[in-house]
Amino acid sequence: MPTPADPAVLPVDKEPAVASTEGALAPPATGDRLHALDLALAAALVVGYVGCLLATVEELGYARDEGFYFHAAASYEQWIDLLLQAPGRAMTRAAVDRHWAVNHEHPALMKTLFAMSHRTFFDRWGWFAEAGTAYRFPGMVASALAVGLVFVWGRLAVGRRAGLVAALLFALMPRVFYHAHLACFDLPAVALALASSFALWRSLEHPSLGGGLATGLVYGLYLDTKHNAWLFPAIVLAMTALVAFDWFRSPVRPRRPPTPWGLVAILTVSPAVLYVGWPWLWFDTWARVIEWGRFHLQHDYYNMEFLGVTYWKPPMPRLYAWLMTVATVPGITLLLAVLGLGAGIRRELGERWRWLAERLPRGALAGGPIAGRTTVALWLMSILVVYAPWWSTNTPIFGGTKHWMTAYPFLCLFAGAGFEVVARQLDAALASLPVRAWVRSALPLGAGSAVIAAPLAMTSGAHPWGLSSYTPLVGGAVGAATIGLNRTFWGYSTGAVQDDVNVLAPPEARVYLHDTAQPSFAMMRRDGRLRPDLRDTLDIARSEIALYHHEPHMSRVEHQIWVIYGTASPAVVGTHDGVPIVWVYARPE
Numbered sequence: 001m002p003t004p005a006d007p008a009v010l011p012v013d014k015e016p017a018v019a020s021t022e023g024a025l026a027p028p029a030t031g032d033r034l035h036a037l038d039l040a041l042a043a044a045l046v047v048g049y050v051g052c053l054l055a056t057v058e059e060l061g062y063a064r065d066e067g068f069y070f071h072a073a074a075s076y077e078q079w080i081d082l083l084l085q086a087p088g089r090a091m092t093r094a095a096v097d098r099h100w101a102v103n104h105e106h107p108a109l110m111k112t113l114f115a116m117s118h119r120t121f122f123d124r125w126g127w128f129a130e131a132g133t134a135y136r137f138p139g140m141v142a143s144a145l146a147v148g149l150v151f152v153w154g155r156l157a158v159g160r161r162a163g164l165v166a167a168l169l170f171a172l173m174p175r176v177f178y179h180a181h182l183a184c185f186d187l188p189a190v191a192l193a194l195a196s197s198f199a200l201w202r203s204l205e206h207p208s209l210g211g212g213l214a215t216g217l218v219y220g221l222y223l224d225t226k227h228n229a230w231l232f233p234a235i236v237l238a239m240t241a242l243v244a245f246d247w248f249r250s251p252v253r254p255r256r257p258p259t260p261w262g263l264v265a266i267l268t269v270s271p272a273v274l275y276v277g278w279p280w281l282w283f284d285t286w287a288r289v290i291e292w293g294r295f296h297l298q299h300d301y302y303n304m305e306f307l308g309v310t311y312w313k314p315p316m317p318r319l320y321a322w323l324m325t326v327a328t329v330p331g332i333t334l335l336l337a338v339l340g341l342g343a344g345i346r347r348e349l350g351e352r353w354r355w356l357a358e359r360l361p362r363g364a365l366a367g368g369p370i371a372g373r374t375t376v377a378l379w380l381m382s383i384l385v386v387y388a389p390w391w392s393t394n395t396p397i398f399g400g401t402k403h404w405m406t407a408y409p410f411l412c413l414f415a416g417a418g419f420e421v422v423a424r425q426l427d428a429a430l431a432s433l434p435v436r437a438w439v440r441s442a443l444p445l446g447a448g449s450a451v452i453a454a455p456l457a458m459t460s461g462a463h464p465w466g467l468s469s470y471t472p473l474v475g476g477a478v479g480a481a482t483i484g485l486n487r488t489f490w491g492y493s494t495g496a497v498q499d500d501v502n503v504l505a506p507p508e509a510r511v512y513l514h515d516t517a518q519p520s521f522a523m524m525r526r527d528g529r530l531r532p533d534l535r536d537t538l539d540i541a542r543s544e545i546a547l548y549h550h551e552p553h554m555s556r557v558e559h560q561i562w563v564i565y566g567t568a569s570p571a572v573v574g575t576h577d578g579v580p581i582v583w584v585y586a587r588p589e
Contacts (some may be wrong), residue, residue, distance in 0.1 A: 153413060
């Protein structure tokens with residue numbers, strides 16, 4: 001591995017000089033330790049984001065999957081009660097299978113936390129007025145912790161202002177903000193993917209057994225959250241190989257390469273964490289692990305509209321993930337990420353690939369602002385590995401952007417580095433001008449505010465239509481509907497018309513749910529969002545009120561409503577930026 005004596009290497013714990021005879025940008029002063037101000041900023045980001053989520057959660061209807069997880073969490077809650085009352089009986093196979101068989105195709109960590117949050121913050125302490133919000137709270141906290149960790153990593157690897165910009169850009173992605181509210185696994189998986197990579201980074205920058213154990217522990221929790229975790233070992237293998245390469249090429253190196261404690265830990269500690277945290281695996285372990293893998297590797301194909309075509313079976317379009325990223329991630333985030341990635345690649349070329357660097361024009365390898373021997377490679381690998389499945393035409397596209405959101409924190413970290421490039425150019429330009437010191441300090445702050453303004457406006461404008469949000473690059477929601485991108489799914493938009501349903505429905509009316517799950521509808525009644533006398537049905541003919549959530553392949557459902565109700569005119573249409581998303585039909589008296 002290169003040593004600090006090697007001028008091409010910038011250890012993360014050194015204070016670099018900003019030196020450039022050709023306008024190059026050397027890495028900013030960073031370090032291993034966070035100052036009190038950094039800790040305060042991280043805490044403020046976490047608390048502030050949780051506060052924003054709680055302040056906006058009542059406007060957001062319950063998604064299909066949330067209903068299933070409410071049911072599972074209630075079953076787990078009963079087992080926890082049994083464990084506290086009769087531990088011996090709770091640990092028997094009969095008890096475990098009875099309570100943990102519910103939704104056993106998904107790991108247990110978040111559903112267990114949903115159950116504990118509901119029991120503690122709703123049943124016992126009464127902190128939340130809605131049971132659904134209590135179930136959602138652990139997901140909100142996990143999302144907020146991800147925002148805080150983006151800041152921490154950006155602060156350590158680039159600088160304070162870069163970390164702040166990166167964290168806010170991540171928090172203000174419209175689809176991230178939507179998923180952050182939910183009692184689902186997607187944002188918790190993002191948080192634990194980020195935490196696993198951060199622990200790996202620390203163990204690579206400062207190899208130690210403790211760092212490896214931390215990586216294994218966090219990755220075990222990630223495994224117990226969602227199957228996205230299956231991709232992480234590829235990142236660990238790639239980074240282990242890179243560290244071995246650095247050791248091999250270094251002219252001054254220890255006799256033996258560094259022990260890959262992170263790799264060892266994810267092969268030993270992580271499976272143990274998964275096993276302990278998921279009681280369903282305590283019996284018939286291997287058979288149930290195989291069943292878990294088979295469920296996701298052979299997942300059903302659902303319908304999804306893309307460029308005017310509804311895909312429901314392979315071959316799937318290879319452009320889906322890439323175009324949807326461009327269509328849903330704010331353009332300023334993507335632009336700064338490209339700038340930060342370019343700076344990082346220049347540094348990588350200068351450090352590891354000098355044979356190529358020597359063939360490039362002088363000045364092309366201006367030093368990038370990202371510190372650490374493995375930082376750039378790890379961030380880039382964490383993006384590429386997550387997007388890799390989407391090169392296959394067999395990968396299902398039913399879940400939209402949530403399936404590659406684990407790449408977004410790293411995209412934002414690169415964006416923070418890109419902002420640092422811009423901010424330091426501003427610093428250099430102002431240094432030569434006769435301006436007051438406060439102006440020099442305020443201009444980068446103003447630039448940061450300008451960078452955040454558009455994502456903030458997009459996110460606030462998109463709520464509560466998060467899955468209908470698209471960027472100006474495709475014309476917003478109107479342009480996306482015009483070119484044929486999916487308007488909505490998951491049936492969550494019932495929450496946007498819940499007041500209309502309450503007004504339109506006659507006493508004891510039956511509501512045709514369409515794409516809303518029955519447990520989700522039941523939670524809306526339980527929380528008082530819908531009248532308690534309303535009943536759900538999946539039979540249009542037996543209903544007095546009918547919901548229709550627009551997706552092209554479901555148009556036949558609307559036609560059936562027209563025929564049965566004898567009208568083609570909805571009583572209410574829920575729209576986002578003028579684009580119809582959800583219809584409410586009322587049967588004529």
